[in-house]
Amino acid sequence: MSLFGAETAADTAWLVIGLFGQLMFTARFVVQWIASERAGASVMPVAFWYFSLIGGTIVLFYGIHKLEPVIILGQLPGVVIYSRNLWLIHKGRKADV
Structure with a gap:
């Protein structure tokens, strides 16, 4: 039986890549939440956009x-x-500089 439809090593590698991309995409919310808690207001740190771009591109x-x-x-x-x-x-x- 295959794990999540991964029947070959290449399938498994792509599954890991896809999951990593989704993890990076999800991390953007954690970064935004932490920055907002520290600021005491809703803020959008630059790291949010980097995680979005990296995770979104990988996915x-x-x-x-x-x-x-x-x-x-x-x-x-x-x-x-x-x-x-x-x-x-x-x-x-x-x-600004």
């Missing part, structure tokens, strides 16, 4: 590999938005 690649349109269509817009937010953050920091 997107997993979805592409598995040819899963739901995952692909669910992650693709987010990866673009996370990238744009990071671009704007870094652009704003350069303008």
Whole structure:
């Protein structure tokens, strides 16, 4: 019997990659929660966007590999938005210097 549909070593590797991506994506909420608790207000730290981009990209690649349109269509817009937010953050920091 295969574990979560992983019947080959390559399937297992992709499963681990997909799970790692989802873990990174989930970590963004932990980072945001901790930052908000420390600030005593809802804040969005830059690390939130990095975790979003890294996790979303990994899950997107997993979805592409598995040819899963739901995952692909669910992650693709987010990866673009996370990238744009990071671009704007870094652009704003350069303008402040």
